[in-house]
Structure formats: C-alpha cells, structure tokens
Amino acid sequence: MSESIRFNRVSVAFSNQGKTFTAVDKVTLAVNKGEFFGIIGPSGAGKSTLVRTVNLLQRPTSGNVYIDGQDVTSYKGRELSALRLRIGMIFQHFNLVRNSTVADNVAFALLASGTQKAKIRPRVLELLKLTGLSDKADLYPAALSGGQKQRVAIARALANNPEILLCDEATSALDPENTADVIAALRDIKAQYPLTVLFITHQEQVARSLFDRIAVMERGRIVEQGTAYEIFAHPQSKAAQDLIARSHGTEIPKEVAASLQDLLVITFREEHAYDALIAETSRKFGTDLSIIAGRIDYIQGKPLGTLVVSLGGLDPKKRVQVLAFIAERAWIQPYKKEEFDV
Amino acid sequence: MFNETLVILQRELWKAFAQTFVMMGISFVLSLILGLALGFVLYLTETPAFYPKKSLNAVAAAIVNFIRSIPFIILVVFTLPFTFWLVGTKIGPIAASVPMTISATVFLARLVESSLKETDPGVIEAALASGARPWLIIRKVLLVEAAPSIARAVTVVFINLIGASAMAGMVGGGGIGNLAVQYGYYRYETGVMLFTIVVLVIVVQLSQYLGDKVAKHLSH
Incomplete structure (x- = not known):
C-alpha cells in the first residue's frame, strides 16, 4: 500500500x-x-x-x-x-x-x-x-x-x-x-x-x-x-486507556465500585468474543465470578466484548489459576476506580 | 417674518440645493471608492494570510491618523493650496468637495478596516484551505462577510459628510449649510435656519433608514 x-x-x-x-x-x-x-x-x-x-x-x-x-x-x-x-x-x-x-x-x-x-x-x-x-x-x-x-x-x-x-x-x-x-x-x-x-x-x-x-x-x-x-x-x-476507559460502557456508579473488591476489566480477543468464558471458568474452578457490567461493541465489523467482574473473596492461589485461564483468551486489566472520580 | 423667509427661500433654495448636491455627490462617490480601497489596504497589509507589508501598513496608518486628527474646519483651510492646485479655485462647491473627500476617505477607511477585521478567521482559513488565491477570497469571502458592516459604515460616513458640507459651505462652498449661516445667523432670519434644520433632519433620517435596509438585505 x-x-x-x-x-x-x-x-x-x-x-x-x-x-x-x-x-x-x-x-x-x-x-x-x-x-x-x-x-x-x-x-x-x-x-x-x-x-x-x-x-x-x-x-x-x-x-x-x-x-x-x-x-x-x-x-x-x-x-x-x-x-x-x-x-x-x-x-x-x-x-x-x-x-x-x-x-x-x-x-x-x-x-x-x-x-x-x-x-x-x-x-x-x-x-x-x-x-x-x-x-x-x-x-x-x-x-x-x-x-x-x-x-x-x-x-x-x-x-x-x-x-x-x-x-x-x-x-x-x-x-x-x-x-x-x-x-x-x-x-x-x-x-x-x-x-x-x-x-x-x-x-x-x-x-x-x-x-x-x-x-x-x-x-x-x-x-x-x-x-x-x-x-x-x-x-x-x-492516554489511550484513559480515553477508552472513560466511555467504555464499564462505568459503574462510584458507590458500587467502592463496595466491591478486586474488580477486573476483561476484554475478549476477537475470536473469543462470543465464548462462554465466565461460565466455563466457573465450572472448571468451581467458583463464581460476579459480572458487574459488560457489553459487546463492533469495531470495523469485528466484535469486541468487555466485562467487568469481581473476584472478591477468591483465595490467592485459585485467583492466579483463574486469571491464567482467562488470559489465554482475553486481556485483563485492573478496573481503575480513580479514573471516574471526576 | 414668515413672508420674508419664503422670499429668501424662493430665491436661494434651489441654488443651495444644487451646490450641496454637487459637494455631496463628488465627495461621497470619490470617498466611497478611495475609502474602500484604503480600508482594504490597511487590512490586507496587516494580515499574514494576505499581503503582510509592515512598512506600507505603517505609512498608510500614519497618514490616516494624521488627517483624522485635524478638525474638519481646519482641514478645509489647511488643504486650500492643494485644492487650488487640484481644481484651480478655492471657493465654490467643487473646491469644497476636496477636503470633504479627503476627510471622508480616511474615516471610511478606518471603519472598513474594522469591518474586515470582524470577519471570522475560521472562514478565511477554510477559504485558504480550498486553494483559493487571495483575490478570490477578497471578493467572495471578505467582501461578502463584511458587506453588512461596510454598508453601515458607509451610512455613518454619508451622514458625517452632510455635516461636513455645512461647514465647508460656511467657508465658501455654498449649499444649504451656507444658507443657514448667511441668513439664519448673520441676518437673524431664524425661519431660514429652522427650515434647513428640518431638511437636514429628514435627509439624515432617510439616509439612516436606507443604510439599515441595505445592511439588512446583505446579512443573512
């Protein structure tokens, strides 16, 4: 080109x-x-x-x-x-x-x-x-x-x-x-x-x-x-994270965010956007992930799925395993509470 | 007194009108052309997007300021040698129109300059981005955007010229201003003076009305 x-x-x-x-x-x-x-x-x-x-x-x-x-x-x-x-x-x-x-x-x-x-x-x-x-x-x-x-x-x-x-x-x-x-x-x-x-x-x-x-x-x-x-x-x-996070549809009321622990933003890689990843994780590890917010966007016709989940209360060892499993198919970032404290 | 007024008016009025008409006509038309041109020169030589020329702008601005600082009645006297050189006489309506033109030209130039400066710089930028040459931008953007404001400026200058014509009349130009002074002041014919005031008020009101109408027609 x-x-x-x-x-x-x-x-x-x-x-x-x-x-x-x-x-x-x-x-x-x-x-x-x-x-x-x-x-x-x-x-x-x-x-x-x-x-x-x-x-x-x-x-x-x-x-x-x-x-x-x-x-x-x-x-x-x-x-x-x-x-x-x-x-x-x-x-x-x-x-x-x-x-x-x-x-x-x-x-x-x-x-x-x-x-x-x-x-x-x-x-x-x-x-x-x-x-x-x-x-x-x-x-x-x-x-x-x-x-x-x-x-x-x-x-x-x-x-x-x-x-x-x-x-x-x-x-x-x-x-x-x-x-x-x-x-x-x-x-x-x-x-x-x-x-x-x-x-x-x-x-x-x-x-x-x-x-x-x-x-x-x-x-x-x-x-x-x-x-x-x-x-x-x-x-x-x-700069990009701020810009995107600000209107990612993952804004959660401040009080809600404050009351939850260990909030993570999970962004699914393209080919996994429709996967039932959370359900699979729950089955595999016998644990519950609470979904706080989520959406699917289409960018250039490709799906981009985003979830905010809470891992609060999970024991540290299991948490590492769960995150490793999710990371195979998605990006994980900590949910930045302070970003929205405007 | 009333009869006497009528007699004087019958004898003098048409001649006075004709003289005023000549003074106003010459100086208005000339100052319109020269004032617009000078106004554009002031603006264009100062604006980076067009023909920035600091030295020319400074000279033009200095001349304008110099003339603007001289009270009109003094300007008439000051320009007498120039007037004589130019038109071969120091009295009469044609001679009077020389200082009137000079004074109105610099006045209009300043008003036109400020009208042009009010043009949204973004609009000029868009015109530049279109690839237009400066002359096209001057005609199709600057002139069009500033037109209502320029129309109002021209109205102000025209009304100002009516006042100037009366002053020029006093020092040998003739016209209705002269009539008012000669009869109303020197011969205590108050009726003549009142009549000229009424005429001037009507002319000014009419000019302002027309000027506003034109400005409104040009702005959208």
Whole structure:
C-alpha cells in the first residue's frame, strides 16, 4: 500500500512572550492511501496543529511533510494553492460564509480551481445531492442544522475531487444525532470515492465507528498507533486507556465500585468474543465470578466484548489459576476506580 | 417674518440645493471608492494570510491618523493650496468637495478596516484551505462577510459628510449649510435656519433608514 501523507519528525513550536511551547514534538507518522486514519487524544495534545501542517495552514517549525512522496513543506503561492486543491478540509465550526447561499459556498471551491462558469452549477448540484442537501441549495447557512452545515462543508471540501480529506474535530460541535448524521455522510462518501481521510477527534465514539487505523497523541507526541481494533481491544498507552476507559460502557456508579473488591476489566480477543468464558471458568474452578457490567461493541465489523467482574473473596492461589485461564483468551486489566472520580 | 423667509427661500433654495448636491455627490462617490480601497489596504497589509507589508501598513496608518486628527474646519483651510492646485479655485462647491473627500476617505477607511477585521478567521482559513488565491477570497469571502458592516459604515460616513458640507459651505462652498449661516445667523432670519434644520433632519433620517435596509438585505 502506498503512502498518502507522511510526517517526518514534524515539530511545531509557538513562542509567546519569550516562552516557547512545543505543540507538536517530532512526530513521524504515515497515512496510507485510501485509509480512514484517526488521530485521537485529549484536547491540547497537538492533534489539530499536526493536521494543519498537511495543507500548511500551519507551517512546521522543523521536519517535513510529504504528500504522495513529495516534500511539500516549503510550498508557497500558486504551488501551495494547487496543493490545497488536492486536499479538502472540514472544521469543527464548519466555517461557512454566512452571507452566501449553500450553493455559493460550495461553488467557491470550484471558483478556486478555475472551473468553467457553465460547469459550476451542475457540479454544485451534484455535490449537494451526494451530501443529501439537494433541496437546500438556495438557503443560507443560518437556516441549517449543525449536521447540515457540516455536510455543506463536506460538499465544499470534496468539490475538486481531492485525494485527501482532513477533518479537524469535525463532529465535536455537534449533538449525538447530528454527529451520527455527519458520520453516516462520511462513511457513504468513503464507500464511493477512493479518498484518504485524516480525522482528528477527542470523541472516542467517533473513533470507534469510523477509523481503520488510529494514532494516539499526547502532549505533542504520538504515543501509540495501530488498527482501531487493536487500540480499542488492548490500549497500551495511558492516554489511550484513559480515553477508552472513560466511555467504555464499564462505568459503574462510584458507590458500587467502592463496595466491591478486586474488580477486573476483561476484554475478549476477537475470536473469543462470543465464548462462554465466565461460565466455563466457573465450572472448571468451581467458583463464581460476579459480572458487574459488560457489553459487546463492533469495531470495523469485528466484535469486541468487555466485562467487568469481581473476584472478591477468591483465595490467592485459585485467583492466579483463574486469571491464567482467562488470559489465554482475553486481556485483563485492573478496573481503575480513580479514573471516574471526576 | 414668515413672508420674508419664503422670499429668501424662493430665491436661494434651489441654488443651495444644487451646490450641496454637487459637494455631496463628488465627495461621497470619490470617498466611497478611495475609502474602500484604503480600508482594504490597511487590512490586507496587516494580515499574514494576505499581503503582510509592515512598512506600507505603517505609512498608510500614519497618514490616516494624521488627517483624522485635524478638525474638519481646519482641514478645509489647511488643504486650500492643494485644492487650488487640484481644481484651480478655492471657493465654490467643487473646491469644497476636496477636503470633504479627503476627510471622508480616511474615516471610511478606518471603519472598513474594522469591518474586515470582524470577519471570522475560521472562514478565511477554510477559504485558504480550498486553494483559493487571495483575490478570490477578497471578493467572495471578505467582501461578502463584511458587506453588512461596510454598508453601515458607509451610512455613518454619508451622514458625517452632510455635516461636513455645512461647514465647508460656511467657508465658501455654498449649499444649504451656507444658507443657514448667511441668513439664519448673520441676518437673524431664524425661519431660514429652522427650515434647513428640518431638511437636514429628514435627509439624515432617510439616509439612516436606507443604510439599515441595505445592511439588512446583505446579512443573512
């Protein structure tokens, strides 16, 4: 698979009143062609700054950015404009021209690429059809919902058939319903076009439902990367664990968690997601594991099962045997009570 | 007194109107063009995304501030040699429109600059990310987003010009301002003065109404 975007030791530093703040710290990362790649991490981790170096809205302080193998870091003027025609971008706050109609907002991108006048309107209507906004062409952005505004922005970003779509917290300003709306639109488009998508978010739900691969960013550095399934099934870095644990569906009321001893989170490996592991364990060791919480998620169509169990009261020797047996088919992590003491 | 007022008005009013119309017409149209241009220069030379040019911006800003600090009545006198050089006379409505244009241009330039600065930087960023060249962004984003605010700025400048026309009239420009001063003040014809006040109030109210209407039409 060939690379679409490569960051090579990219750093971005801001200096303010003599103090230097390094927002992005020597990031090296490759995004493959046709991939839906996510960068997740807490806010302030430098995700947005990093993604903005792709189309040079932010110039790296050091390091290089490659698009299609070409070092674009020093592009300027017309060369830079030409590059940006190949890279669509959508933003957290949509950034539509308020005083222009939906159609004119989309047409702007076509004017930017020097499209013939006569071809603009038909192409705009085609794009609005693609994003499900055919009946909104002559409305102004103020008349649209957040999800619809973002779909206008998507139509604008895709106007010139870009190879890459950058999404900077594209669903973070939306309620769950509108988020689902935008996610559906992106999925739909991704299914029809050979597009590389680089999506920045701090929303774990979005990451779960969209991404092929994920990089986890914390304090300007990439601390972990892998397929979405790997990251969600078995997060290695603390940043990823925090992010995932926070909304893993394993939140248990604080009082309940406090009253139970020896709480463990068991995440089933893919092929064992449907196994009756707990029942088997009980039979084999003649012991009872109390299930406190649990769920099965589907990430990229693969099941990911998670249970929270309590081993309170088990004698230490037996506990070791039980854990060894479970570990053959699942990952075990201690349940972090303090994570939820917010 | 009432009859006397009517006689004076019948004799002088149309000429005064015509003179005011000439002063206002020339200075409004010219300052509109020059003020918009200068406003854009101030904004564009200061903004990194467009044509950052510190030296040009500093010079333009200094000139604007210099002219803005001179009270209009003094500006009229100060610019007399320039006016004479430019139009060949120091009196009459055409001469008066020179300082009026200068004053309105710098005033409008500052207002336009601040209107442009209010444009959401995110929208400009999205336009840049689209691959648009600066000129396209200026026309289709900046001008469109700032249009309502610029319309209100133009209204303010127009109403300001009405006031300036009266002052310019006093020092030889003619027009309705001159009429009010000549008759209302020097000859104690209060009726003439009251009449001009009524006319000016109506014109200002109408201008503001129209300006608001245009601004509303441009904003969505």
